Amino acid sequence: MKSDNDNKDYFFLQNNSECTKLIRNFNWETTPLGSPEKWPVSLRSTLAMMLSSQFPMFVWWGEELIQFYNDAYRQSLGDNGKHPLAIGQRGEDCWPEIWDFVYPKIRKVLDEGESFWYDDLLLPIFRNGKLEDVYWTFSYSPLYGDDGAISGVMVICNETTEKISDKRRLGDDKNELEFAVEAAELGTWDLNPETGAFTANARLKEWFGLKPEETIPLPLATSVIAEKDRERVNSAISKALQSQSGGHYDIEYKIIHPITGNERIVKAKGKALFNDEGIAKRFNGTLQDISEERKNQELFRSIIEQAPVATSLFAGKDMVIEVANDIMLGYWGVDVSAIGKPLAEAIPELIGQPFLQILDDVYTTGITYTDKAAPVRLVLNESPSTYYFDFTYKALKDARGKIYGVMNMSVDVTEQVLLQKHAEEIQRQVLESFEQSPVGIATMDSDNLVYRTANPFYGQLVGRSPEALIGKPMFEAIPEINGQGFDILINDVIATGIPFIAKEVVVSIRRNEQSEKIYVDLTYQPRRNASGKITGILIVAIDVTQQVLSRHVIEDAQLALKSTVDLAKLATWNLDLPSGIFSYSDRFRNWLGLPNEISSIEAFYQILSKKDSENLKHAIASILNPESESLSVFEYEITNQTTGQKRIVSANAQIFYDADGEPEHISGTAQNVTKERKLQEELKFLVKERTLELESVNHNLELSNHELQQFAYVASHDLQEPVRKISVFIEMLEATLNSVDPKAKNYIDKIKSSSGRMSNLIRDVLSLSQLSNVIPVFERVDLGQITNETLTELELVIEQKGATVNVSGLVPIDAIPLQMSQLFGNLISNALKYSRTGIAPEISITGKILSAKEIKFSPGNHSNWLQVEFKDNGIGFDQQYAEKIFNIFQRLHAKQDFAGTGIGLAICRKIVQNHNGFINAQSVENEGAVFTVTLPMHQL
Template sequence: MTDQSTNFPFWSGSQAEQERLQYAIQAAQVGTWNLDINQQQLWWDERCRELFGYEGQNVVSYSQMLMLVDEEDRPRIEKAIESTLNLSSTGHYDVQFRVSGASLIDPPRWLHAQGRAYVDIMGSAYRLSGVVRDITAQVRTRQQLEISKARFRSLVVNSPTATVFFVGRDIVIDTVNAPMLQIWGKDESVMGQPLQQVMPQLAGQPFVELLQRVYDTGESYHNDKAVGQIMVDGQWQESWFNFSCNPVYAQDGTIFGLINTANDVTAQVVALRESEQRYRLLSEELEIRVAQRTRELAEANEDLKRTNDNLQQFAYVASHDLQEPLRKIQQFGALLKTEYANQSEQENNYIDRMQLAAGRMSNLIRDLLIYSRISTREQVVMSIPLDSVLAQTLVDLELVISESQAVIDAEPLPVVMGDALQLGQLFQNLINNALKFSRVDNAGNPAIPHITIRTQRTAYSQLPPALRPARQAEAYHRIDISDNGVGFDEKYLDRIFQVFQRLHRKNEFVGTGIGLAICQRVVNYHGGLITASSQLGQGATFSVYLPA
């Protein structure tokens, strides 16, 4: 044999060609070898010896080389050589095997040897030549990949959610669990086959392309209402799924598979669509009803407007035509008393009673007109300082207050939104009531009326539980008007705000029985409420709540 350090005995080219070949082999980090079949001797270059972990000569016996191979892999090498030398074979040699590491603690190294057989003119092989390279990294990567696959297979099989593990860009079904097979309408025979082959009906859908895009880009995909056509029991079936697909990475960072999960949400989607359909029908029906109700309300408003107009006209006529006869009765009664001043006492008493009845009738008509106009007249709403309203009321009642020597103690009052005229009627009626229903002692001497007016801010939640205002607001101004008068039994609380309801005889206290009804109507019209508390002989307190 020639010097193996500079040329190759199996290469018949020129020296320059051999050098170029040597450089290419060195760059590829592969070793070269040449096995003499007849002599059972192996020639190998320096790189080949390094890969086998051999530090001896560059020519060794075949048996020496075989001893360097892992004991379990030796039969595989012998079988590969035997197959290569077989006259019916292609004459190509290809085998993977392990060799010992540099030390006892080093893991074995995996090598991949490839070559071909050379035959003589008789057709007998006399030499095997080839190359060997280190594939340890690839084998370990493959082993780790198999471990990862095994782990994912376990996760897939044990998952309660329909799950499938695909490998490769061809979307080959590696592992699929029973829930996913049930969705597909398939059995375990689909494993190891490409998805498109198992389910050809997906060809017209973007499902496979979507999976391939996840494999190529590494970008996960999720759709909570993915729709798909699935062939189940020979029939197409449209279904909806909460669908997700995530890439599976190897240790080197490359993608080797996909995990696909699917929750069948068809029942929920169908139920939702049915609910939406019912909602649309109800909405259409509601729109029809609202339109009809709007027309009815518009007609009712027109009727109410006409009624209010008629009431206003009637009120004008009543205030003029009804009051005029009463004024004449009073005037003629006064003339009779003057003309016949020397009449008997009984006759004068008849005339007094006639005039008194006419006066009461006149007051009653006036109060009824006030009561009716509260809700029929156009309300002028503006910012009203209640201090100004109270001051004007005290001016109007100045004579009555002076005659009774009443004491009125009032706190500063708030500003509210409302109608000044109506609020004036409210204060006038409440203060007039307090003056009118004053106490007298056993000797018949009247007590001096003492009226206090207090105010405080009250939250909606602190309103009297049994009462609710006409308009809800976050807070209200509570105004308490208290007196030291005769009071009343609280069992009649619901009656005192009704029209023509009286708790005393006419000869005890004058009045029409409409004043408190007017107060309640004014307060309701302003979005508030009114109530009272009292004990017989202990005075009364009227509480007015107006929106703040």
């Protein structure tokens, strides 16, 4: 094995490419070639040129056809195949799969010196662990030894597998485009503005009632447009054909099939193209049936072709053409006479273009230059034109490392570039035609279901931009659809080749950061290559969510209406105005007692009384009056024609109009209101009778209330004196007794306590009775001042309990000052009294102004209200007693636990009622209570 440092044998190898290293490290003593120092000079020169080239090259040498290749060719060998064993290997051992084909060609070159060329030839080779179909464009040329005899074969090649695949895929994409147009159910049209000839696809012709092969004048095509739309459409066409309009055409109108009379609402979109003089040369576009929904078509993508390899060698500073193969000479449009001339002299049109300067830079610096699809102006057959090339300029060095020339290897990609521009133009036209049609289109590979294309409408449908989808597997791009079965459907299409087409498919999707359920009309169409193998899926999805939801709403409404009609025992009827046909439900027919339906409204009039018949005619005439309400209610009496039973019927009528605004029919319901009308008559009598009774009762009740109030006042007032005497005498008794035993002392304390409670009770009853007798005198009262005065009176209790009181939002209102003091005093005292043991009371009194709209159950016509909340952290109470606590003598706690008479909150409610307000309480046991008082700010 030779060492990398042994330059004696490998002086002709001037780079460190992968293949160069393999050649250096190979044990050539085991081959017929022997040590590299014994190799012919011609072989060394050939290998030096090949290994420095950026284009694929391959050499067979000697009778054993020992192999050499460069790094550019190594790429075509793939992985897990022939590389690196092919270096130094015999050709027959390396290529058993194609040897029967290539060996006769090699033999012909070796024996006869004949060169030949193959273009896009299929030669399967073993690479990447399997036998693959590979297409090649290549040449076989003889290599001469030092003695002038043919000693080997030079292969200059380019793998064109991708080019062939792209051509086939372009054809597939054309078919897919046609399918997408068909799947979107669009009509297409083309108008020649110069001749007026109108052509269209089969679908649009079927809509217009035209023969499939027919080309017709434009007026004949527009004759199927509804008369009311025709002038507007003709005006829009004329405008689009004027250059100042930009050629845009976008309009909706109705067409009427000339044979069947079927009507269809369509949306037309088009674009006129103009020449340099502003004259319309072409006018085409699409027609979409929007009677059901809008549709769109697909996004188109094309692939670029590649061209063969051309090779030349320029020597010296003047870039003298030293070597150029026939392909390169063909590119330049010259013959072999150009060899030996400077490049600028042989190809003068290159002067002024960047290539001569680039060659000079490569020659000077030794830095390789590569470009893709570079435009070059060349003169071929005396005709100047622009061509496009992928090319590499690489400096060549002699044995001493000095640059002596530049190698140029080029691939003509003109066809690819022009095809790409053509495809982009087609794509632009397609996108213009379908840019407003709501059809989502995408494609994905059959392997791993990776998205390859997606138009903006598909992106909107799934809530992602097209860029976020392309290049990702389906479940990575749209994870929320995993588990919904779409992968199963797609894989079934791939396995069977049968398209999947379904309407209103339910999809759970995430859009705008929210989960949604949508409905789509969905198509999965298999995509095939030229050999018929399924390579992917075309997806066409149309969002029909609104259509489905609207239908569901209608269906639910119809079901609800039917249920309502049945539950309400309603009859339904319909009057067709043009024909006069009168139809109705079974319930109505049973009311009439008829075996069959009446066929006309006139026949129905005959079974009514003359009065009801005239009233019904008048009611219908009133409905038909354009100035009247479209919904009317009227009553009439019907007689059962079999039993003679009479019914009073209340009918509701609604008028409906056609598309032209003309009355079309009247529909409505009828209800048997016989019982209701009889009850109404009876009630009128009873109401009159009860009214007289109530007037008498109310008078007596007022007298009783007045007497009761007087009694409560007198009773409580007269009881005060005995209670005061009990208190005075017990104090005098206690003072006269110098000492008493504990038992007597206990009795005296109980008498004092009872008399005290009795005094408080009488005082509270007196206060409550006075609240009813007082004549209200309202004045402006500052509630903030009332609160401060109350807190001052309770200052000692507040200090003893360590309480904190926060007050805010209290404003002046119209009120009775003394009653406001009582109200605030009672509520604040309660909050202090009912505090929890060991917890300092926290009381907040908060006012807030509310409008009448915010007071849902407000009495009177007050515009503004003040709502005051008294909130504490005390013992609270069970919410079930929230109303009970406002009743007189109601207590929730034992009197030994909390002192009181049970009248305080009853007084609060009476005060609030006197002010036309209301009070309520909210509480949870051991979590405090909130008393809310709402008072009008101004008394009326």
